[in-house]
Amino acid sequence: MSGAHYGLRDWLAQRFSAVIMLVYTLFMVGYSATQQALNYDTWHALFSHAWMRYFTLLFALSLYLHAWVGVRDILMDYVRATWIRLPLQVAAIVALLLYTMWIVTILWSVK
Amino acid sequence: MRFSIYRYHPESGAKPVMQDYVLDIAPQGKMLLDAILALQESDPTLAVRRSCREGVCGSDAMNINGRNGLACVTPLADLKQPITLRPLPGLPVIRDLIVDLTQFYQQYRSIEPYLVNHDPEPEIERLQSPAERAELDGLYECILCACCSTACPSFWWNPDKFVGPAGLLQAYRFIADSRDQATNARLDDLEDPYRLFRCHSIMNCVAVCPKDLNPTEAIGKIKALLVNRTV
Numbered sequence: 274m275s276g277a278h279y280g281l282r283d284w285l286a287q288r289f290s291a292v293i294m295l296v297y298t299l300f301m302v303g304y305s306a307t308q309q310a311l312n313y314d315t316w317h318a319l320f321s322h323a324w325m326r327y328f329t330l331l332f333a334l335s336l337y338l339h340a341w342v343g344v345r346d347i348l349m350d351y352v353r354a355t356w357i358r359l360p361l362q363v364a365a366i367v368a369l370l371l372y373t374m375w376i377v378t379i380l381w382s383v384k
Numbered sequence: 385m386r387f388s389i390y391r392y393h394p395e396s397g398a399k400p401v402m403q404d405y406v407l408d409i410a411p412q413g414k415m416l417l418d419a420i421l422a423l424q425e426s427d428p429t430l431a432v433r434r435s436c437r438e439g440v441c442g443s444d445a446m447n448i449n450g451r452n453g454l455a456c457v458t459p460l461a462d463l464k465q466p467i468t469l470r471p472l473p474g475l476p477v478i479r480d481l482i483v484d485l486t487q488f489y490q491q492y493r494s495i496e497p498y499l500v501n502h503d504p505e506p507e508i509e510r511l512q513s514p515a516e517r518a519e520l521d522g523l524y525e526c527i528l529c530a531c532c533s534t535a536c537p538s539f540w541w542n543p544d545k546f547v548g549p550a551g552l553l554q555a556y557r558f559i560a561d562s563r564d565q566a567t568n569a570r571l572d573d574l575e576d577p578y579r580l581f582r583c584h585s586i587m588n589c590v591a592v593c594p595k596d597l598n599p600t601e602a603i604g605k606i607k608a609l610l611v612n613r614t615v
Contacts, residue, residue: 277576278575282614349542350537351541
């Protein structure tokens with residue numbers, strides 16, 4: 274009757290990635306509000322910590338996972354033809370993988 | 385009162401048109417269906433389905449001023465003029481206000497809407513406690529009028545793959561039934577990305593249900609059961 278059994282997994286992943294993004298957002302808002310001045314030096318000091326890089330990477334991965342489920346949902350709803358939907362889904366995955374490499378490069382380029 | 389009604393006769397080859405009607409009727413105490421039947425007397429070509437005329441059979445579901453509902457329980461006096469009547473959205477039109485509900489019924493059939501119980505049949509009946517019976521309240525009252533499923537964009541886009549709110553409400557009706565033994569198979573059937581998870585909880589179904597039922601809540605309970613047995 275039913276096909277692939279990953280509906281629940283993706284739905285849960287979207288919810289938990291949302292929680293991680295919320296925690297990160299609250300942290301950033303709190304950090305920005307408690308700093309005397311927000312300039313290159315304060316951001317540089319924050320992102321020099323290894324934990325901040327991993328925390329940001331976790332946020333970015335959550336964002337990409339969340340975006341993947343959301344974009345796939347939109348494609349499943351609005352793009353009926355499999356031969357168009359499949360390349361679009363692959364394009365979304367490739368883009369998100371490139372973003373992942375890009376954010377790693379950016380985060381670990383802070384000297 | 386002024387009406388604007390969708391007219392379509394597929395066999396004629398003509399495109400659908402909105403036809404204006406004027407009816408001399410006192411709206412107090414009357415329902416929309418009374419007006420439609422009066423219109424039908426002057427124009428017998430106007431096609432509409434109705435049966436019980438009191439909100440029990442669900443035959444006269446239609447789109448009334450942009451909102452799905454049953455003509456027989458919609459007070460005429462509450463409607464803004466011109467009263468615009470269209471067939472339920474998203475389904476093939478057979479004629480005028482009559483739609484082809486085949487896809488809707490196929491989804492209903494797909495959730496196996498009957499008790500599955502492999503125990504030997506008891507001499508009298510399968511008993512439930514009052515609490516077990518109370519679990520079915522808000523579920524069994526569905527009359528399958530299709531107002532909810534045809535108000536759901538996810539059902540419009542994927543009527544062949546997404547069960548739709550009416551079918552899912554009934555799926556939960558049998559999952560929640562203490563006498564049913566097929567809960568795991570029923571949950572397996574709904575675990576894929578389409579059948580249940582096309583629901584994005586926009587709650588159009590809850591807004592239009594003429595029986596004030598809540599398919600979104602039932603869908604949420606199915607999701608909770610899926611989470612419980614998986615993690």
